[in-house]
Amino acid sequence: MEQVIQFLASLAPTSLMPVAALLLALGGGAVAWPLVMAKGDRNDLKRRLKVDDRKAPEQVEPAPKKSQSVVREKAVKRAQEFYAKSDPENVARLRMKLIQAGYMEPRAVGTFFLIRFACLVGTAIGAFLVNHWMASADSTATSRWTFIILSGAAGYLVPGLVLSQKVREKMREYRNGFPDFMDLMIVCSDAGMSMEAGIERVSKELAKTYPSLSQNLQLVSLELRAGRSLDDALKALADRLSLDEVRSFATLLQQSKELGTSLAGALRVFSDEMRHKRMSLAEEKAHALPAKMSVPVVVCILPVVLMIAVIPIIVKMTAAQ
Secondary structure: OHHHHHHHHHOOOOOOHHHHHHHHHHHHHHHHHHHHHHHHHHHHHHHHHOOOOOOOOOOOOOOOOOOHHHHHHHHHHHHHHHHHHHOHHHHHHHHHHHHHOOOOOOOHHHHHHHHHHHHHHHHHHHHHHHHHHHOOOOOOHHHHHHHHHHHHHHHHHHHHHHHHHHHHHHHHHHHHHHHHHHHHHHHHHHOOOOHHHHHHHHHHHOOOOOHHHHHHHHHHHHHHHOOOOHHHHHHHHHHHHOOHHHHHHHHHHHHHHHHOOOHHHHHHHHHHHHHHHHHHHHHHHHHHHHHHHHHHHHHHHHHHHHHHHHHHHHHHHHHHO
């Protein structure tokens, strides 16, 4: 464009013929360009409207590209298969722990192993970079590699600690929501509903307040529909929730069925016992609070009090001397 401008500037004012010819060529090109571009579209339109009895040639579809989700699923599957062959007992325990934490997907075990491996490698690389950039000149190679190894071990253990914390949170939710489940089961039993129908109904009612407990109860309903016995379904529920109260509940139902006692009365007594147990746990934590508070009081408050009491005396003795 700069060359064109220089060319136009170099022309004399009397020679207007080249400028006119250039402008005419640009205008003709601007008019002809849309017509040329639309020609292909008209040909395509005619080709679509043309009636032809011959079968159109089949278009070869391009091979689908591997998306990130497919690659991730394959990696998770390979990791799960590898660890399942190397240590099946550990994988089974980890699978149950993940279920207790609320991760019920079949690929949860492989995902956990990949996360643990990523944390191991990531923390080790991070420690290596920190040593490379921020380490002092006096530090030895042994201390540096020890720091890297310890960082990698910490990264390897962090997912397990997070999973254990998740299990404790879920157990707290289950323990808080199970008395409400018992109360709703009493209402369903008084209304004449069967145990299977009552569990299905209560699982829908608890979906908003206790979603994890509701999900496990819905799984119990699906197992009962599939033909599993109520005792086995409740025992599996106790394993998933990891609560002794659920095992006691399964034993209660079995004994009530064998002895022919009133189910509503047994459920009411069991619900009262569970609420009393929950209150006892709360009182136990409240009574243990003063003993737990003594440590921060001694460490943080007592030194300050001693300083306030002793410093004025030290100042007076120093001034008197």
